[in-house]
Amino acid sequence: MRLLVTGGAGFIGANFVQSTVREHPEDEITVLDALTYAGSRTALAPVEDAVELVEGDVADAALVDKLVSACDAVVHFAAETHVDNALSDPSPFLHSNVMGTFTLLEAVRKHGVRLHHISTDEVYGDLDLDGSERFTETTPYNPSSPYSASKAGADMLVRAWVRSYGVRATISNCSNNFGPYQHVEKFIPRQVTNILTGRRPKLYGTGANVRDWIHVDDHNSAVRRILDQGGMGRTYLIGASNERSNITVLQAILRLMGRDPDDFDHVTDRAGHDLRYAIDPTVLRDELGWTPAHTDFDDALRATIDWYRDNPQWWSPLKDAVEDRYAKRGQ
Numbered sequence: 001m002r003l004l005v006t007g008g009a010g011f012i013g014a015n016f017v018q019s020t021v022r023e024h025p026e027d028e029i030t031v032l033d034a035l036t037y038a039g040s041r042t043a044l045a046p047v048e049d050a051v052e053l054v055e056g057d058v059a060d061a062a063l064v065d066k067l068v069s070a071c072d073a074v075v076h077f078a079a080e081t082h083v084d085n086a087l088s089d090p091s092p093f094l095h096s097n098v099m100g101t102f103t104l105l106e107a108v109r110k111h112g113v114r115l116h117h118i119s120t121d122e123v124y125g126d127l128d129l130d131g132s133e134r135f136t137e138t139t140p141y142n143p144s145s146p147y148s149a150s151k152a153g154a155d156m157l158v159r160a161w162v163r164s165y166g167v168r169a170t171i172s173n174c175s176n177n178f179g180p181y182q183h184v185e186k187f188i189p190r191q192v193t194n195i196l197t198g199r200r201p202k203l204y205g206t207g208a209n210v211r212d213w214i215h216v217d218d219h220n221s222a223v224r225r226i227l228d229q230g231g232m233g234r235t236y237l238i239g240a241s242n243e244r245s246n247i248t249v250l251q252a253i254l255r256l257m258g259r260d261p262d263d264f265d266h267v268t269d270r271a272g273h274d275l276r277y278a279i280d281p282t283v284l285r286d287e288l289g290w291t292p293a294h295t296d297f298d299d300a301l302r303a304t305i306d307w308y309r310d311n312p313q314w315w316s317p318l319k320d321a322v323e324d325r326y327a328k329r330g331q
C-alpha cells in the first residue's frame with residue numbers, strides 16, 4: 001500500500017510510521033507534516049531511509065492534491081492537539097483541524113483515495129466522575145474546549161463527505177495516549193521530565209479528573225486494523241478500559257521513579273476541565289477482533305519513563321520553554 005501519513009512527525013503519527021515500517025515493510029510511506037512546535041524530524045530518524053518526509057501544511061490544497069494523487073490511502077493524524085494552547089489561541093486549531101481536514105477530504109474525493117481520520121474521545125464532552133457510563137459510537141457529540149470542538153467539526157466533515165460524495169473513509173475516536181515521543185507539554189511526559197530535571201510535578205486542581213489511558217502502540221494497532229478491515233463510513237472507538245484519575249497516575253509515576261507519593265504541587269486547574277472520559281471498545285473487539293497488548297499499566301508506564309530517561313536529547317531542548325509557558329499561566 002502507498003500510504004500518506006499526515007502529522008507523521010508528531011507523537012502518535014511517528015509511532016505509527018515506525019511500527020508500519022517494522023510490521024509492513026511492503027508499504028511505501030510518505031509523511032506530510034508542517035513540523036510545528038509539536039512535530040520533530042528526529043522522531044522519524046530511526047526510519048528515515050524507509051520514509052519520505054514532506055514538510056508542508058495539510059491545508060495547502062495544491063500540495064495535498066499532489067500527494068493524495070500518488071497514494072492508495074491516507075491516515076490523517078495532523079492536528080493541533082493541546083487543550084491548554086487551544087484555550088490561549090484557538091485560531092491554529094480551526095486552521096489545521098477543520099480546514100486541514102476539509103482540504104484532505106476534497107483531495108480524497110477527487111482521486112478516489114481511502115481515508116482514515118484520527119479523532120479523539122474528547123468530542124463527546126465528559127462523563128460524571130462517579131458514573132459507570134462509557135462513550136459508544138452513538139454517544140452525541142458535546143465538545144467542551146476549542147480543541148475538541150475543532151476535532152468534532154472535522155469528524156462531521158468526514159461523515160458528510162461519506163454521505164454526500166461517497167468518500168471511502170473511516171473515523172476512530174481514541175482515549176488518552178501515552179508512550180515514547182509524546183511532547184513534554186502533555187500530562188505524563190511533563191511529570192516524568194519534571195522529576196528528571198529536578199522540578200516538582202504539577203497537578204491541575206485536585207487531580208480527581210479521570211482519563212482512560214492507552215499505550216500509543218495499541219492505538220496504532222487498532223488504526224491499522226480499521227484501515228485494513230474497517231467498514232466504509234464507520235466510526236470506531238478505541239480504548240483499553242484503563243480508567244485512572246490524574247492523581248493516581250501521578251502517584252504511580254512518583255512511585256516508579258522512587259519518589260515520595262506527595263512530592264508534587266497542586267496548580268490552577270484548566271478552564272472547563274473535562275471530568276471523566278471512558279471508552280466502550282466493544283464494537284472494535286467484537287467486529288474487528290482487536291484487543292490491546294499493553295494491559296499492565298505499571299509495566300507500560302515504567303517503559304515510558306525509561307524511554308524519557310534514556311532520550312533526553314529528544315525532549316530536553318523543548319522543556320524550558322514549555323515550563324516557562326506553564327509558569328506564566330500559574331500552572
Ligand SMILES: NC(=O)c1ccc[n+]([C@@H]2O[C@H](COP(=O)([O-])OP(=O)(O)OC[C@H]3O[C@@H](n4cnc5c(N)ncnc54)[C@H](O)[C@@H]3O)[C@@H](O)[C@H]2O)c1
Pocket residue numbers: 006007008009010011012013032033034035036037038039040056057058059076077078079080081082095096100118119120121151173174175176177178182183
Ligand atoms: N495524544 C492523544 O492522547 C490523542 C488521543 C486521541 C486522539 N488524538 C489525535 O491523534 C492525532 C495525533 O495526536 P498527537 O498526540 O500525535 O499530536 P501531536 O501534537 O504530537 O502531533 C501533531 C502533528 O501534526 C503536525 N501538524 C499540525 N498542524 C499541521 C498542519 N496544518 N499541517 C501538517 N501537519 C500539521 C505537527 O507538526 C505534529 O507533527 C490528532 O489528530 C489528535 O487529535 C490524540
